[in-house]
Amino acid sequence: xxxxxxxxxxxxxALCLVLLCGGxxxxxxxxxxxxxxxxxxxxxxxxxxxxxxxxxILLDTGxxxxxxxxxxxxxxxxxxxxxxxxxxxxxxxxxxxxxxSSRHTAVFWxxxxxxxxxxxxxxxxxxxxxxxxxxxxxxxxxxMINGTGGLGGTIKLNANPEFKKGEVLxxxxxxxxxxxxxxxxxxxxSNSKFISSTHFSAQYGAxxxxxxxxxxxxxxxQKMLGAGNQILSGQxxxxxxxxxxxxxxxxxxxxxxxxxxxxxxxxxxxxxxxxDNTLLSNLNYSxxxxxxxxxxxxxxxxxxxxxxxxxxxxxxxxxxxAAFGQFRVKYWLFERLKMENAIVYNHAFASHPEYDGGQQxxxxxxxxxxSFEWRQWLFHGLIKTQVxxxxxxxxxxxxxxxxxxxxxWLVIKGNGxxxxxxxxxxxxYWSVGGNPDLKPEKGWTGEFSLSSERDTGFNYSVTAFLSSxxxxxxxxxxxxxxxxxxxxxxxINSGVESSISYRKLLWNAVKSNIILNYSYNSAADSAxxxxxxxxxxxxxxxxxxxxxxxxxxxxxxxxDKRFLNSDNSAYLPSFFNATxxxxxxxxTGKEGRLVLGCQVENLYNEPYQEVxxxxxxxxxxxxxxxxxxx
Amino acid sequence: xxxxxxxxVLLLVFSCKKDKPFGPQGLEETVSEVxxxxxxxxxxxxxxxxxxxxxITDYEIETVTSRQNAFEQANKQALGDVAQSLLVSxxxxxxxxxxxxxxxxxxxPSLKEQARMNVQSPRYGLITSTGELWVTSLNKKDIxxxxxxxxxxxxxxxxxxxxxxxxxxxxxxxxxxxxxHAVDVYSLEGKQxxxxxxGNQPQSIVVDNKGMVWVLxxxxxxxxxxxxxxxxxxxPISFAITFDYEFKDIEHSPTRLNYNITNQRLYFINxxxxxxxxxxxxxxxxxxxxxxxxFKQEGANFYGLGIDAQSGNVIVTDAKDYSKKGIAYxxxxxxxxxxxxxxxxIPQDVVVY
Numbered sequence: 001x002x003x004x005x006x007x008x009x010x011x012x013x014a015l016c017l018v019l020l021c022g023g024x025x026x027x028x029x030x031x032x033x034x035x036x037x038x039x040x041x042x043x044x045x046x047x048x049x050x051x052x053x054x055x056x057i058l059l060d061t062g063x064x065x066x067x068x069x070x071x072x073x074x075x076x077x078x079x080x081x082x083x084x085x086x087x088x089x090x091x092x093x094x095x096x097x098x099x100x101s102s103r104h105t106a107v108f109w110x111x112x113x114x115x116x117x118x119x120x121x122x123x124x125x126x127x128x129x130x131x132x133x134x135x136x137x138x139x140x141x142x143x144m145i146n147g148t149g150g151l152g153g154t155i156k157l158n159a160n161p162e163f164k165k166g167e168v169l170x171x172x173x174x175x176x177x178x179x180x181x182x183x184x185x186x187x188x189x190s191n192s193k194f195i196s197s198t199h200f201s202a203q204y205g206a207x208x209x210x211x212x213x214x215x216x217x218x219x220x221x222q223k224m225l226g227a228g229n230q231i232l233s234g235q236x237x238x239x240x241x242x243x244x245x246x247x248x249x250x251x252x253x254x255x256x257x258x259x260x261x262x263x264x265x266x267x268x269x270x271x272x273x274x275x276d277n278t279l280l281s282n283l284n285y286s287x288x289x290x291x292x293x294x295x296x297x298x299x300x301x302x303x304x305x306x307x308x309x310x311x312x313x314x315x316x317x318x319x320x321x322a323a324f325g326q327f328r329v330k331y332w333l334f335e336r337l338k339m340e341n342a343i344v345y346n347h348a349f350a351s352h353p354e355y356d357g358g359q360q361x362x363x364x365x366x367x368x369x370x371s372f373e374w375r376q377w378l379f380h381g382l383i384k385t386q387v388x389x390x391x392x393x394x395x396x397x398x399x400x401x402x403x404x405x406x407x408x409w410l411v412i413k414g415n416g417x418x419x420x421x422x423x424x425x426x427x428x429y430w431s432v433g434g435n436p437d438l439k440p441e442k443g444w445t446g447e448f449s450l451s452s453e454r455d456t457g458f459n460y461s462v463t464a465f466l467s468s469x470x471x472x473x474x475x476x477x478x479x480x481x482x483x484x485x486x487x488x489x490x491x492i493n494s495g496v497e498s499s500i501s502y503r504k505l506l507w508n509a510v511k512s513n514i515i516l517n518y519s520y521n522s523a524a525d526s527a528x529x530x531x532x533x534x535x536x537x538x539x540x541x542x543x544x545x546x547x548x549x550x551x552x553x554x555x556x557x558x559x560d561k562r563f564l565n566s567d568n569s570a571y572l573p574s575f576f577n578a579t580x581x582x583x584x585x586x587x588t589g590k591e592g593r594l595v596l597g598c599q600v601e602n603l604y605n606e607p608y609q610e611v612x613x614x615x616x617x618x619x620x621x622x623x624x625x626x627x628x629x630x
Numbered sequence: 631x632x633x634x635x636x637x638x639v640l641l642l643v644f645s646c647k648k649d650k651p652f653g654p655q656g657l658e659e660t661v662s663e664v665x666x667x668x669x670x671x672x673x674x675x676x677x678x679x680x681x682x683x684x685x686i687t688d689y690e691i692e693t694v695t696s697r698q699n700a701f702e703q704a705n706k707q708a709l710g711d712v713a714q715s716l717l718v719s720x721x722x723x724x725x726x727x728x729x730x731x732x733x734x735x736x737x738x739p740s741l742k743e744q745a746r747m748n749v750q751s752p753r754y755g756l757i758t759s760t761g762e763l764w765v766t767s768l769n770k771k772d773i774x775x776x777x778x779x780x781x782x783x784x785x786x787x788x789x790x791x792x793x794x795x796x797x798x799x800x801x802x803x804x805x806x807x808x809x810x811h812a813v814d815v816y817s818l819e820g821k822q823x824x825x826x827x828x829g830n831q832p833q834s835i836v837v838d839n840k841g842m843v844w845v846l847x848x849x850x851x852x853x854x855x856x857x858x859x860x861x862x863x864x865x866p867i868s869f870a871i872t873f874d875y876e877f878k879d880i881e882h883s884p885t886r887l888n889y890n891i892t893n894q895r896l897y898f899i900n901x902x903x904x905x906x907x908x909x910x911x912x913x914x915x916x917x918x919x920x921x922x923x924x925f926k927q928e929g930a931n932f933y934g935l936g937i938d939a940q941s942g943n944v945i946v947t948d949a950k951d952y953s954k955k956g957i958a959y960x961x962x963x964x965x966x967x968x969x970x971x972x973x974x975x976i977p978q979d980v981v982v983y
Contacts, residue, residue: 212652214651214652214653215653215706215707215708264682265653271748309731309748309750432768432769432792433851475679476952483679484851527951532678564654564656564678564683565678565683565953565954565975566678566951566952566953566954567953567954567955567975569656569955570654570655570656570683571654571655571656572652572653572654572655573650573651573652573655575652606652607652608652609652609653609654612653612654612682613653613654613682613708
């Protein structure tokens, strides 16, 4: 009965207003991360975190684990207000913040940047949620502390297991009705001195999904054939607690993906395929010297991307190698004055036939940060000096403050910053249209927020933001019709993000965990026109209810219409996508449990497109089984 | 609390309505019948890279009727991503859709699709005197030879670099080799027999009424290795350069060379619209004659140019900011503005049928 249903955006906006105003519906907030300035912070392995004057959220691991093993982008769609552009089941997926492009999103894995220096993007469709133990979403200038970063924001993927004796085993298997499957295995063994953590994930299948095709004279259902994929991923982490309060981590990640890309709605068969191979490895050493903390990270990245198009005999292969290092010292000048100095260096080498051989890029930074606590106030200041190849940026500042009420029912934050990021190697060196004279993109960004950080289970957050991009890199056709990269444009992004979260026991029997996000985003070019593919309004809801052994999860998101060109004369309509899951937990004894689950994706069988002419699956089902023993 | 949740659930479910469109919208225009008895200006609108919003504007002169998205109207599907050019041969048109990697054969004037073939990043085409369709490519650096009936690729000629426009003169094919700053000469069988050094960035090439080949070299894309733009004439028999005009300002980057047979003049864009005579009696081999500026529009971003071979009128398009809908100006051969009409996004090629 719900076939071909879609939703009225006004009603959705009204719903959002009702929810945000509270009313009789008590829903609730993601926990804003707060770092303590106490020395205990070191005990969680010297994590690099932005000062709490910035908006920075941790994804809820309970909600992440309540759904089947899926790609990372699916989690972001329902649990955050980030904008995910999904090119279809088993295809590429990009993530962006606050009206920025996906290339303005920096992604770090274990404190090391992993976005491609060739195109500055991170494919969210490749990273399995099974391996994402702690996901931090850092908005705007919050990510400046990490070093190499994006103008829009930063996503950090980390794992911080505890040094305690024990073993954990997890096994998960999912099978979908569109002939996809995934397998995840995790084994962790630890004691007071040593941790070994091993993850393996496989996503594979024929990916034969049905979709509605609007390109025909009459909308009709068609089936995607030949768009199968296989993505194998492994992650190994070793941690040693050394004498003299030192901790050494060795992190490695290996992935091999082979994907046949779903074809466009106006094409008849799959011809494109992409192979991705990635190796990440780093050594991470942390040590405490009195009131000072030292952190050193050295890492390497090797990746290879092969794109093939059989229809036109194209076989395009590019590879990238990157060396990353950082040296960081955090110290307390006084009890309430924390200082941090960091030197961050990233050197990328890339090889591609279109580069006329190999090209490289150096991004080196010095970061000086100070934060001072006084009564209920926290003040933050940061100055970054950055060198991107031959571009010298002597002062990139950031200032902010936070005030917190005594019971944390009101936290007021404000910050402003000026930051920059390097052009991609494709922008610089692509044989036709690349422009070696490109300057780094720069921009102001600021935000002001009201939120709560209580332990009562209910929290809220409202953030207003304003940011700009100068020297925006855009590919435009030059005389003769050849597209060339240039620093030709500027953008002003503004908007409001709000969230409420609720984690409570209902009726003394039902555990609830619900997150609702609403965002309004204006991304205007120099003529004041909304940028293409930036929806003005978005809503994301994810919730879980657990009664005894039975759990129910529900996700719903609304994405407003997205314009396709600069005079906003063409657009993709809004959509209102939902997912529903049910699971049953069996206690197998000896601290083991088995979870049997079923999930419905695209619950209302709504036809929709996230990217123009890219087909999205009709309703389909996932059956999954999890075994956890700890 | 319970009532609140119930309210939310009911609102979510029953706020929906059926059969809402979900594909790209806003492309629809008033559908009108194609008049087969009038002259058509086909403006090929490139569209924005990766947005798949390329289109064709069909302007009927006698009825003063403009049809936007004429290809979509005729075929009920989008044209594709980055439309580069249209080649007309009799009642058939060949569309070269660069980033969709497609050549589409259509009947004219209806624009109904007859055949379609994957060809890597096609740019321009030429039907040779032997009846083959030669297609140049941006990325593949080859020439694809297609069967005009079904568009099957019958052979591939290795070009070793990026070729642009091509013409036939005196039983040879002359193709602009952009990066090698040359005009490559092929036999009709596809064998490269000569490479004639010209200026930087040769992209457009025409043949005049006396069979002479004219080449316009834009001077280069990158400011670091730019040279002054040049307009050259090549004798197709001796392959000698018989005329060489160097533009005075290194910032000049002329494009879209066209030949107007009604007055034997060349037309091109160099921020404004210029014309230049091809009659040897008007110019000496080392002439100091400069191209004449015939039309200028403050703030315009001239991008495409075409000639109506019957009336001699010149059609020049303004791509504005490369994202909004553009405009086409119809000029007399002397540059007087006659009228204008709206086009799609990035109007880049104009063909008269």
